Amino acid sequence: MNDKRHDRRDVELDRFFALARQASPDISGVERNFETRVIARIREWRERQEPWYAWAWRLAPVFLALTLLLAGWSLFYSPVRPADPVATLASGTQEVALLNNLTGD
């Protein structure tokens, strides 16, 4: 910066900066096989980032089994049907009418 104030403290600080610039950080330990570790981390990240449809595919057998089960159940399940469905409905209607009469609705 052009407007640096070069008083004594500025000179001292600049001296510190100059010295610190010379101290090139030792990165050799980290640099060794760094790319291998980066790729491993990326793979780990990719596994965690699986899209929703990957899960859908994994759940496909479960859905298939459920569908087969429901299909089988609907084929073989035959509930006992009332002889006269109109009478059944009418009996329900009578109850509602009675209730309305009692409550005054």
Added chain:
Amino acid sequence: MAVPDKDADLVRSAVGGDEEAFTELVRRHKGTVLRSAARFARNHAELEDLGQETFLRVYRDLRSFRGDAPFGHWLSRITVHVCYDALRKRRREEKDVSLEVLAAPVPDPSTGNGPSAQLARMILDQAMSRLKPEDRLVITLFELEDRSVREVAELTGWSETRVKVRAFRARQALKRSIGGDDER
């Protein structure tokens, strides 16, 4: 004849799913990234984290690299942002840092007897750990990486005025920390 841009070719291949191409990109640029991140890391474990985080972001955002500027510039911006995020995260932890090292004898520039480069870096690191993350980022890029105001502005995405103000404030704070109490 135009020189083929090896990085651009590697980026294209990596975007297409070529893992070996991305590995080659990391191999080519790891030195630059790690040297830059080392200015902010406290130890090798942290440096490893910063380096990995940088390349992970590069991988994630690779498709957004348009190629209108060199890959190295784009990578530097990501490195700076990763380091800045780390500084902000660390800010609270470092509030109670021991400042004993700052009580070390201040070198007398007139005699030429001063601290070694490593000691100077250590003292500066300690002093800079007290700065705000923005100030620390700017002063590191400006003074230790010897970048211009314009470069720092481009890397951080801040205005040149903001960079200058931050650098000025950081210098004032560092002078107070390192220069001692003799002028108070």
